Amino acid sequence: MKRNKIALISSILCSVFFIIGCATTSKISNTTNSSINKDEVLAVLRTTNNYFMNKWPDTGKPIYTNRWRPSNIWTRGVYYEGLMALYKIDKDKRYYDYAVDWGENHKWGLRNGTTTRNADDQACGQTYLDLYEIDPKPERIKDIKANIDYVIKSGKYDDWTWIDAIQMAMPVFAKLGVMYKDDTYFDYMYKMYAHSKNVEGGGLYNKADKLWWRDKDFVPPYKEPNGEDCYWSRGNGWVVAALVRVLDLIPETEKHRAEYLQDYKELMEGLLACQREDGFWNVSLHDPTNFGGRETSGTALFVYGMAWGINNGLLDAKTYRPSMERAWNAMFKEAIHPSGFLGYLQGTGKEPKDGQPVSFASVPDFEDYGLGCFLLAGSEVYKLLDKKL
Template sequence: MRSRLTLLLALLLPVALPAAPDRAGVLTVMERAADWQLANPSEKWTPLIWHNAAFYTGVMALNKVSTSPRFHDAMMALGEKHGWQLAPRPYHADDHAVGQTYAELFFKHREPRMIAPMRASFDYILAHQPDDNLEFDREKNPTRLDRWSWCDALFMAPPAWVRLWKATGDVRYLDFAVTKWWVTSDFLYDRDEQLYFRDSTIFAKREPNGKKVFWSRGNGWVMAGLVRMLELLPADHPSRPKFVAQFQEMAAAVLRCQQPDGLWRASLLDASAYPMQETSGSGFFCYALAWGVNEGLLPREPYAAAALKTWAALETFVQPDGMLTHVQPVGFTPVTFDANHTEPYGVGALLLAGSEIHRLLTP
């Protein structure tokens, strides 16, 4: 297996590469990064906010491949400490993200209290739905954050709604997630480039090379959100072919933007304007491409090689103590930043990627 993967990488992406990863090595990197983040929680963010919630999704993915109970136990302790509450803003997609972890713990333990606050919150939204005005203008649309009006929201909220459907059998949660996904897609998805604008304020902006502005992590959020929708969306659901088509379109578009080192730059269509290596968008892309190969939705060639090359690069940014570097700070457009910067959501992306690379390497 190792020699075949090395040959595949060399043929498809002919640059100097380290040896193909092995499953044990992937797991070691994942555990080291997760342990560091758990031991060094960010002082900037409250525990239930999206910055950390994205990390927790990665911890749950790690829990599926690690034999240690410490990752499961850390997430159980989080839920118990906070009474299984979501973050405080009832409509805000970012504040729904932690519900993904609660639902996945519910799948294991089947304790209704784990999803009760989320269910009450989502029932309130269903009974008091806002309109579909997604214009991201503070003055014209002051309640814009009550909708999924920015592309990041597609990772934060819809997968939580779908998981609540899976936990309860109440199809209203699934219907809401699917319907609102396509409202956002119709508004933010550029059908020519097959990528997402971050929000409507970006529509008219252009990069120094004259091309449209497509933010790497923003599109990474969407691709990871597609994965987390598709992994639970029923095979016979009428919208599934549409989700699959968008996933495949975006995968092809993203692959064209991959740089020779296996990573993506903060701007997908103008890498030269932002030459810094960046790990959070790259981590989410690695996760999505590897998952697509694992599920048979993407052909093994060239996507497996692309994902493995990304993982080999990502590993180099996990420091000996486990800290992940080269994570773009919180934002909404491509920027330059301190190469030593780290954030919990970057670690979440790494762990999600590692979980699918680990599966990709299964003999």
């Protein structure tokens, strides 16, 4: 009888320990599993992109804000970068056809021709070159290659006087270098990058804060209202995108790769330190009092950089994944209209005050580049969640 009581007590204790163990395991599992669902990520990318494609069925139609602009300018170029990223994870022929139609409507040309030095004119080349790789028709590469060759031949390398330009043009040089197996493109893009980083305005990169000033107008003694340096969110996002896209392209043996990688990692550290509690970043990274509030385009570019770094084993997932997931969930839950329109998107400009006020319902002067940033981010997040990719 005594033995039966001992056995019963032992059995009960085992059951209790088992239940506690299961509960603990379940709790651990819930904290380590991703809070992002890959099907929801793909669904929202399709929704936001369909909204835009339906709104702009004519890919050659000029864009009107305060004046008419051709639709192969940088804002639309960034959208197509995002569309091509989406196409890599979601092989919908509509995306490819839409991009090809855009190139054909502009005769695969640049806004100011093959002698332009403006990086904003060269941004379209990123998609032209992607499409050339899929179907190597010579007209797709002719003008963009002629333009970059013209820039190199000039010997002038101080064109990137604002950090947005690094994203618009640098990946074009990188891609041509890879396609033609020609280090000339790599060497020249480094000269241009190094000028922006170390020379322009005394150097636009601040190693102390691990962030970039937008252009020489914002290098100290310029200060924000709270006394901090002015680091514009989307401007730093453009540098993130440039470094990600270049590192994704250039070979491991490229002589300046280590510097690009170091700059990328430092920038990620600088950004991690100033994320808002709600997951977004402010337009002014070090001054939440200067037009503070949620902003989607910078946040999306930072998510893009973090997800890519985790995917490629370059960022510590334990450190960066919670920040990335918080940011993605913030955009997913707070910024997307049922129609697919993106809210909290700052319009074009160069500093926190531009394009204000930014709200859920505010409409920026251009809708395209913000969506491009969001598609880049979401496509990389999807890769992280899809083990096949």
